[in-house]
Amino acid sequence: GQNPPPASGRAWGLVGDEGLWSLAPGQHFKDHQKQVTSGRFAPVPEGQAAPLSFVTGSRDHKARIYSRTKSGAEFVLKGTVEMLGEVTSCCWVSDQTCVLAARDDHQLHYWDVCDKPKERVKVNLNALGDSIVSFTVLALAVSPDRSMVAACTDKCRVIVLQAYTARQLRNLYGAVIGDYDVPNVSFSLDACFVYVSSSLPQPGARQGYGEDQAPVAAFCGQLAIFEVRTATAVLQLPCHEKAVRCFHRHPLSEVLVTGSFDKTVKYWS
Numbered sequence: 001g002q003n004p005p006p007a008s009g010r011a012w013g014l015v016g017d018e019g020l021w022s023l024a025p026g027q028h029f030k031d032h033q034k035q036v037t038s039g040r041f042a043p044v045p046e047g048q049a050a051p052l053s054f055v056t057g058s059r060d061h062k063a064r065i066y067s068r069t070k071s072g073a074e075f076v077l078k079g080t081v082e083m084l085g086e087v088t089s090c091c092w093v094s095d096q097t098c099v100l101a102a103r104d105d106h107q108l109h110y111w112d113v114c115d116k117p118k119e120r121v122k123v124n125l126n127a128l129g130d131s132i133v134s135f136t137v138l139a140l141a142v143s144p145d146r147s148m149v150a151a152c153t154d155k156c157r158v159i160v161l162q163a164y165t166a167r168q169l170r171n172l173y174g175a176v177i178g179d180y181d182v183p184n185v186s187f188s189l190d191a192c193f194v195y196v197s198s199s200l201p202q203p204g205a206r207q208g209y210g211e212d213q214a215p216v217a218a219f220c221g222q223l224a225i226f227e228v229r230t231a232t233a234v235l236q237l238p239c240h241e242k243a244v245r246c247f248h249r250h251p252l253s254e255v256l257v258t259g260s261f262d263k264t265v266k267y268w269s
Helices: none
Strands: 013-015 020-022 036-041 053-058 062-068 075-082 088-096 096-102 109-111 118-124 136-140 148-153 156-160 168-173 186-189 194-207 213-227 232-240 244-249 256-260 266-267
Touching: 013 062, 020 053, 036 075, 036 088, 036 096, 053 088, 053 096, 096 136, 136 186, 148 186, 186 244, 213 244, 213 256, 232 266
Parallel strands: 088 136
Antiparallel strands: 013 020, 036 053, 053 062, 062 075, 088 096, 096 109, 109 118, 136 148, 148 156, 156 168, 186 194, 194 213, 213 232, 244 256, 256 266
């Protein structure tokens, strides 16, 4: 697809007469053939006011990397990465290196985006170095100091790795994550804790009449908080009546915001 020019030379919004931000689409991208499953902006480089790149992943087994033009007015497609399966998650370990995960793949893929995107290193997620695919990475996060990567899997396991390597620093167990959940993971500001969205089983309602009644599973949303040093769950925080769809930590403080299928957004400190 074609990318229309951004309104008033800005990619992200317009300033109204009263000095308030009015969000408006500056560009449209239609490069993927199937649903986009993930996307992340690169960190803002030193001396810059905004990110220079972003990456998107899709069920079409491709990740696409976009970068700003020299004028800085818009983004253009810089390269395409073909993966073994559906791209499930991505994150950035620097303003020039992104990490990709996909289904049917036992590796994390680090890609440099300097001039022409190229693969920097593949990291085997199996501790013994084999090529068996026994889980899928559904969410990725990098620590604030960029030294660790957390890979949240569909087997109720979060793997904390040293960035750029296959060295597993910790394995965190205790968050309830299913095959088709959309979990989120994040480090605390000091990288001492890991936050993971989880599901908490609740007494289910019963469906049907008389002898035909059957229990219906029900879950509420919670955050599981792990201490990295001891690899233990220090808190299970019930926070929503339904599953947590997304959460994010404030970049400068230990404040969390959670969003849920129960149609509420909550702030935590």
